[in-house]
Amino acid sequence: MSLADFIEANLDSLVADWAEFASQIGLEGTPLTDRELQDSARMMLTRIAADMRTPQSEAARKAKSRGEDADPDGGVTDAAQIHADDRLAQGFKLNDLVAEFRALRATVLRRWGEQSPPSAALFDDVIRFNESIDQTLSDSIRQYSMQVEAIRDRFAGVLAHDLRSPLGAIANSAEFLLQGDDVTASRMKAAANVQRSSARMKRMIDDLLDYTRTRLGDALPVTLVSQDIGRLCLYAVDEVGAGYPQAQIDVSLEGDLAGEWDGDRISQLMGNLLVNAIQHGSGDIAVSVSGLDQDVHLSVRNAGGPIPKEALPTLFDPLTRTYSSPDKRGTAAGIGLGLYICKRIAQAHGGHIDVASTADATTFKVTLPRSPKAAAVTP
Template identity: 25%
Template sequence: MNTATAERIDSQRPRILRLYNLYRVILGFGLTLLTSSDLREGVLSLSNPDVYAKASWIYLFINVLIALSLHKGRRDIHLFVLAILDISLLGIIFYAAGGIGSGFGNLLIIPVAIGNVLLHGRIGLVLPALSSLVLIYLTFFLSLTHPYIGQNYLQAGVLGAIYFAVALFVQRVSRRLYLSEILAKQQAASLARLEQLNQLIIQRMRTGIMVVSADNRILTSNEACAQMLNRDVPPDELLDRVAPELDQRLRQWQRNPSLRATSFHSFSGSTELMANFKPLGSKAQDNILVFLDDNTQVAQQAQQLKLASLGRLTASIAHEIRNPLGAISHAAQLLAESDQLTRQDLRLTEIIQQHSQRMNRVIETVLELSRRRPSEPQLVDLALWVSSFMTDFRASHPATDTIDCEIEKEGILTRMDPNQMTQVLNNLCNNALRYSGEAGSPRTIELKLYVRADTQLPVLEVIDYGPGVAEEHLGHIFEPFYTTEATGTGLGLYISRELCESNQARLECERVQPHGCCMRITFAHPKRLV
């Protein structure tokens, strides 16, 4: 028997011993009852009633003692001694009962069988051998002390052979059963490990996963789901209490599964989420699997495709536009040098020059946008980054410009590309100064860095106190080529938002009362991979 089987047997010994000892106690009570001549009359004819009575009471007493101290007898030597004691006492009872004719020789089958279940290897075969010797010796001894009792040596031999057959059969069957049980336990442990691995993978997935019952109660969810919804998702909670917008999408899908769900925001200022639903069965009352995806990643991929297409387009038209544009600008410059032009004609050449330069800036900005390198995110301390930016920005602007900075605390972390975000912040600050007043006049802008209490996301605000953005322009300022200035390209804020999205940050515009404008950047969580 191999080591694994032996260990499995050891783990089952207490239960087997309890059952075996219960059997022995019951057997002891039964044997002691037969010590009464009234009870055994017509049932059993004893050859030595005194020996039978003493042996039966000793057998019962020993079994009761062993039952009270069963936990102390689990080693092989203890089990072997117990089996030998059992065979010896039952052998004495067999002798006192009259030998083979009494049928008490069959009682030795149980100790032989149990002993071969509990004892390892070949030591179990000692028990049937000892039982056979006891049986044959006592049969021979009875023939000497009680000649009137028939000499049943053939029956004793057959019974001894049965002992060996039982021992071999029990060993084989128990070994197979234990090996099968070991294999089942190994498979159960393997399945448990796989389930644990699956749970870990699901918890670490960036896709939010939720299981909802037919009555719209949440059964389970992963960590990403709680992060996207920005709240704990307790089991057995109604979905409309946790995420009303998601519950609305789910009900729409239940009414029309072919209808694609629209994106939504789980809370004010959150990322855009997209929900997909999949039934976990074919019946209407089955559970529903909900997948939550951050739509900003999809938007970012679409933006990369858009920029790639824009790059190919601008590369193909740059030569066709810039060369004629250069020729027009050069011709206008030569024309302006003529002495025969009137003041009105000179004004026209200036207009040609201005618009040529503006068109050239648009082409250069679009080319720069299409050639933009991918973001290289890293963990950044925003407090240090903003302080460093403010030092450089103040040094490059006149003393009449006031740039205030308010940082809530040190150690505000996020993941971003500092070079790209410096370009964004530089553009926002220059815009804020430009709309705060004329160059050379006293102008004031303010920067605020803090962590939003409800989302725990870092936020940076650039605030100016100029006229602000008109209500009719507020929804269009981030569109490409949309500008309210005659000399603007309309690409500055568009590029800034694109750079923010490539770093999984959000750029928003908000009016400040009574006048002014606030450009707000909401950065990604520092534990989130960009």
């Protein structure tokens, strides 16, 4: 009897074995029903048997063994994804998911070997079965991981959103403490520290909200208004300077700086670049804003050690940090979203951001079209 025939002939008992094993690794203290434990097992075994009967060339076999021939719309993949979603909802861990497939493989081959003495003619069945199991396992792990990431992103988004209200209350309370004629020097210093910390927390929360929004498939929203980008950059410099009074920031404005921008987003972009320069650089920071033809160029330059070459390809990826000296590491280094948000803001305006880093200085340069709407339709 071929292995595919054996699977179909013994489907009920194989699924029962699957459920018995799954019951041993499920959530402790939360018993699952036989139906929940068997979930998509019957579907997966049926489609694995069908996959084993599908003609396969030697080239296809080789590609499949390398994971290069998995059909994302195939029956095996579909069943694996359903199973991964079920197990995640039931509280299984990734190691539990892998253990299930390991047990299924061993059970099917052992029981088939007991009923059908091995022969050279049946060896190909073993290969095909292992290929299908490996593909199913790979697809199931991929789907499980994607769902876990989506849940984490939603949680981060909800957390960041809910933190805005208490943070606003803290900032308003600090402002209240600074009012009146009886403000002592120590009270003023404490309230100013609260204000600066609140501003830094707000920037981090805003970045986290934007990150989760883009991770969940939403575009970064921008509201374009005709205005002077030089003023927006000056506002950002003043805001960051208040939070980092020790920083020396020099600003140079040149040319026509009028265009269509989202003021809040441009201030966010510039603020992130300035904070990055303060945290990872040394010495004075030079900000340059210049208008040339249809584009406007923003640059932030800081002295300090160069960014390692191996870090440049992923510098604008989320949750990535540039190198900091030991005295600047820790919580002050942020959560690694600032440059990623800068990139997304530039793209939302139809522009782009680049970096050049040498032994003398590091410069981030942002190029933005004056009219993002026009840039979006330009071939």
